[in-house]
Amino acid sequence: DTGVSQNPRHKITKRGQNVTFRCDPISEHNRLYWYRQTLGQGPEFLTYFQNEAQLEKSRLLSDRFSAERPKGSFSTLEIQRTEQGDSAMYLCASSLFIVRRDNEQFFGPGTRLTVL
Amino acid sequence: AQSVTQPDIHITVSEGASLELRCNYSYGATPYLFWYVQSPGQGLQLLLKYFSGDTLVQGIKGFEAEFKRSQSSFNLRKPSVHWSDAAEYFCAVGPILTGGGNKLTFGTGTQLKVEL
Numbered sequence: 001d002t003g004v005s006q007n008p009r010h011k012i013t014k015r016g017q018n019v020t021f022r023c024d025p026i027s028e029h030n031r032l033y034w035y036r037q038t039l040g041q042g043p044e045f046l047t048y049f050q051n052e053a054q055l056e057k058s059r060l061l062s063d064r065f066s067a068e069r070p071k072g073s074f075s076t077l078e079i080q081r082t083e084q085g086d087s088a089m090y091l092c093a094s095s096l097f098i099v100r101r102d103n104e105q106f107f108g109p110g111t112r113l114t115v116l
Numbered sequence: 117a118q119s120v121t122q123p124d125i126h127i128t129v130s131e132g133a134s135l136e137l138r139c140n141y142s143y144g145a146t147p148y149l150f151w152y153v154q155s156p157g158q159g160l161q162l163l164l165k166y167f168s169g170d171t172l173v174q175g176i177k178g179f180e181a182e183f184k185r186s187q188s189s190f191n192l193r194k195p196s197v198h199w200s201d202a203a204e205y206f207c208a209v210g211p212i213l214t215g216g217g218n219k220l221t222f223g224t225g226t227q228l229k230v231e232l
Binding site: 004031033035040041042043044045048055056058091093102104105106107108109110 | 120122152157158159160161162165167206208218219220221222223224225
């Protein structure tokens, strides 16, 4: 399967613990996006990268959140000192960005985080 | 700031009946418009998108949507619903200049139930 993959698919943790999620984009895609989806809501943008550069971060991305894409391929999203309000589905997407072209985002299956 | 409104949280239709899901957006200019579908435990799948040109766009699985600039709407339609269409549907907007290549703003979704 050459789609976007995310690991783990599910994560249960206790409040105060750190968690890290991984996203592997479609191999030739230069842009990678993170979204968060809470129950009953649509996905909300968190951040995105072009290659290894983080180009934009949402206000939703507090100091406890950090995302990296060190070699311009896979990305990790870390949440430090988790809180119950962090419980959500974390979605990753990727796209092949070309200026003035159609740049569809392809989404992975998500990582569901439950903070107890 | 851009926003997307999906006024119907839940919709129930009988199999074989027609379907229309509503989407209204607020944006500074003509945006890039999308409809995604999400089945339980799955990521988001793109149904269709509007960039420019013909305001009636055709998508996968027999779906179509019509862009109405005067009403700031992008409603999704299907003439005959199948039981497998039961899922959650999200309308989204993105900047037209990047062709959807940076952050997307999603509505809160419409949950579709299909009665056999």
